Amino acid sequence: MEYRISDQLKDMKPSAIREIFKSLTDPRIIAFAAGNPAAESFPAAAFSSLATEILKNNAVAALQYGVSEGYEPLRRQVKERLCQHFGCPDSDTFLIVSGGQQGIELTCKVMCSPGDVVICENPSFIGALNAFRSNGAKPVGVPLENDGMDIDALEAAARNNPRAKLIYVIPTFQNPAGITTSLAKRKAIYEIACRYDLVILEDNPYGELRFAGEEIPTIKSLDREGRVVYCGSFSKVLSAGMRVGFLSTPAPLASKIVVAKQVEDVHSNQLSQMLCSAFIERYDLDAHIEKIRALYRQKSALMLKTLDEYMPACVSYTRPQGGLFLWCTLSERIDMNDFVQRALTRFVAVVPGTAFNCDEKAPSQAFRVTYATPTEEQIVVGVKTLASLVQEMSD
Numbered sequence: 001m002e003y004r005i006s007d008q009l010k011d012m013k014p015s016a017i018r019e020i021f022k023s024l025t026d027p028r029i030i031a032f033a034a035g036n037p038a039a040e041s042f043p044a045a046a047f048s049s050l051a052t053e054i055l056k057n058n059a060v061a062a063l064q065y066g067v068s069e070g071y072e073p074l075r076r077q078v079k080e081r082l083c084q085h086f087g088c089p090d091s092d093t094f095l096i097v098s099g100g101q102q103g104i105e106l107t108c109k110v111m112c113s114p115g116d117v118v119i120c121e122n123p124s125f126i127g128a129l130n131a132f133r134s135n136g137a138k139p140v141g142v143p144l145e146n147d148g149m150d151i152d153a154l155e156a157a158a159r160n161n162p163r164a165k166l167i168y169v170i171p172t173f174q175n176p177a178g179i180t181t182s183l184a185k186r187k188a189i190y191e192i193a194c195r196y197d198l199v200i201l202e203d204n205p206y207g208e209l210r211f212a213g214e215e216i217p218t219i220k221s222l223d224r225e226g227r228v229v230y231c232g233s234f235s236k237v238l239s240a241g242m243r244v245g246f247l248s249t250p251a252p253l254a255s256k257i258v259v260a261k262q263v264e265d266v267h268s269n270q271l272s273q274m275l276c277s278a279f280i281e282r283y284d285l286d287a288h289i290e291k292i293r294a295l296y297r298q299k300s301a302l303m304l305k306t307l308d309e310y311m312p313a314c315v316s317y318t319r320p321q322g323g324l325f326l327w328c329t330l331s332e333r334i335d336m337n338d339f340v341q342r343a344l345t346r347f348v349a350v351v352p353g354t355a356f357n358c359d360e361k362a363p364s365q366a367f368r369v370t371y372a373t374p375t376e377e378q379i380v381v382g383v384k385t386l387a388s389l390v391q392e393m394s395d
Contacts, residue, residue: 008114008136026347030382032369033349035175035324037236038299039373041292043279047239050278054271062271068262070096070246071273077280078246086207086248087221088230093254097261098268100205100233100245105131106264107201107229107247108166110256112137117164119157119198121149123327123356123366125175128168128203140164141358144174146318148181151188158196166199167192171219173206173323176356176368180321186219193227199253200228208237208289210322211297226250234276236324237289242272296324299371303379310387314394324372327353330365334393340367342389348382 054062069075075094082088097103104127112118114136120129122141132139142157143150148171158164169189171181181189193200202219220230233245249257261267279285303326307317314331328350330336340352353364369386371379 008134028347029344030348030378030385031373032382032386033351034370034373036370036373037240037324038292038295041237041295042239043283043288046279046283047275050275050282051271054274054278058274062274064270066267066270066273068258068267070094070268071270071277073281074244074273074277077277079248081280081285082230082232082246082248086204086218086230086232088218088248089223091251092230092248093251095247095249095254095257095261096268096273097245097247098265099235099240099243100203100231101127101131102261102264102268103231103233103245103247104128104168104201104203105135106257106260107199107231107249107253108132108135108137109260110253111165111199115163117161118166118168118201119154119161119164120168120358121170121174121177122358123176123353123364124168124358125170125203126355129356129358132168137165139168139358144177144179146179148179148185149189151185151192154189155192158192158198164196164198166201168201168203169219170203170205172204172216173209173320173325175206175323176325176351176353177327178318178320178323178325179327180213180216183216186216187222190219190222190228194225198227201231202228203231205231205233205236206323207232209293209296209324211293211300213321220248226252229253237285237292238276238279239272242275243269244272244276293322296322296372299374299376299379300326302376303369303371303383306380306383307387310384312387312390312394315390324370326369326371328367328369329353330367330390331394332365334365334390336363336365336367339389339393342393343386346385346389348385350386 079094083090108131116137117140118132118137120139120141121144129139140157142154220228230248317326317328343350351368353366
């Protein structure tokens with residue numbers, strides 16, 4: 001039988017990162033490609049104790065259907081945290097979603113019709129780009145500079161795309177580049193959104209993971225017109241596998257997001273929500289996050305030190321102040337895709353930069369690596385292996 005795939009999905013390709021994951025089952029592979037948090041960051045013992053208690057004392061609530069908006073105690077906790085730490089307004093509606101990925105997809109589904117445009121940083125998070133494409137929206141890329149989007153290019157993109165509906169931005173420890181948008185540029189992005197009547201989708205999955213530098217106010221905290229949807233997640237600070245994310249959104253959008261969510265999954269995993277809520281109630285979340293920051297501070301410093309010592313000067317790389325990623329750029333003499341394939345034959349997996357392009361046909365000289373998942377020994381061995389390959393391909 002010939003299957004007639006929908007227009008939205010027929011040309012979409014699998015996530016390059018998810019495909020690379022299939023190779024990571026080989027224990028010899030050093031997983032610089034993963035976007036996973038460090039395994040040692042999971043509070044497994046606490047969750048084990050809490051899950052036992054919940055299933056003993058409150059099993060029906062944990063195993064029964066829940067409300068689409070989310071488990072009410074967790075919603076209250078998220079609201080308190082986002083208002084206190086991230087400048088979200090008390091007047092917003094706070095929703096629980098199935099990971100930050102669903103928050104991105106639902107926002108696009110509610111805001112964009114097929115053929116509409118989402119203006120994105122370029123490069124950008126592949127999960128978001130595919131969410132936009134799957135809803136028939138077109139990602140239009142704006143080049144990233146060391147301190148965020150090229151503001152002149154952003155204004156041109158807003159001016160030249162009358163069907164633009166959203167600006168999608170990861171302003172803190174951006175995925176994949178690891179850079180942080182300056183306060184001046186956050187203000188400029190917001191002003192452009194106001195000028196061209198666009199909604200900003202601010203994705204902040206890594207904002208709690210700062211291990212150097214000064215905190216910068218969120219774009220959401222600058223919002224005076226109700227045009228910023230703030231998306232976050234517990235994936236990087238508690239558990240990625242539990243799939244618990246959240247949105248802070250103006251009420252008129254929230255009602256439509258809830259309808260769209262009901263179509264997709266009815267509600268997010270009830271037991272996972274209750275575990276998150278219980279952890280926040282019974283343990284010190286900030287102290288737990290501080291341990292994760294210390295872990296990534298040490299691992300990132302080791303990766304940068306090893307890169308500085310062994311990587312040839314023809315490769316440049318970002319120096320993040322938090323998050324999970326480094327963005328490395330090869331010289332024009334080296335074919336990036338060939339480099340990525342050769343690295344895999346030497347048991348080091350990295351993600352090709354083309355996976356993060358808004359224009360899927362555009363070339364890239366970059367690749368993404370993470371310091372979160374590998375051990376310290378793997379970080380040193382993996383960087384030395386990549387450096388040796390760069391030297392070999394440069395000769």
